[in-house]
Amino acid sequence: MAGRIIGLVSCLMCAVPFLIISVYNKDSKEPINFWSGDTTLKSKVKNVTEYNNKMAVLYKRYAIAFIISGIGFVILPFLGIIMVCFDCTLGIYLMYRNYKKILNLYS
Numbered sequence: 001m002a003g004r005i006i007g008l009v010s011c012l013m014c015a016v017p018f019l020i021i022s023v024y025n026k027d028s029k030e031p032i033n034f035w036s037g038d039t040t041l042k043s044k045v046k047n048v049t050e051y052n053n054k055m056a057v058l059y060k061r062y063a064i065a066f067i068i069s070g071i072g073f074v075i076l077p078f079l080g081i082i083m084v085c086f087d088c089t090l091g092i093y094l095m096y097r098n099y100k101k102i103l104n105l106y107s
Contacts, residue, residue, distance in 0.1 A: 007073030007080045011066045014087075018063035026056040034099045044107045051106040058102065062087075062095050 025032045031041040031048050032055040045051045065087050073080030 003077055004074050004080075007077060007084075008070040011070030011073060011080070011084065015063040015066035015070070018059045018066070022056040022059035022063065026052055028052055032056065032059075034096070044103070047106050051102065054102045054106070055099070058095060058098055062091065065091055 021032065029048065031045040032052050033041060034055075066084075069080055069083035069087055071080075072083045
């Protein structure tokens, strides 16, 4: 049971930063970066409000994926491990691809 709780807490610790970014930066006047701290986004993004709304949704989805993985740990640890591996590999790729679509849409 301790392993299940550790898995849940680890996944929640991964989800919390993404939730914080999505909630607190949604109404920001500056574009939300994608992990890199790109300072050129100010000149690239034309509609910052819509861009930030889409990015907030993207970060919330990624946070929800980690929360679901944490629940997977509680239900069945092996399922949680598979889900975390998916989140950390293919999930990051999908998130990056969606980020590029959002950036191209609002640039």
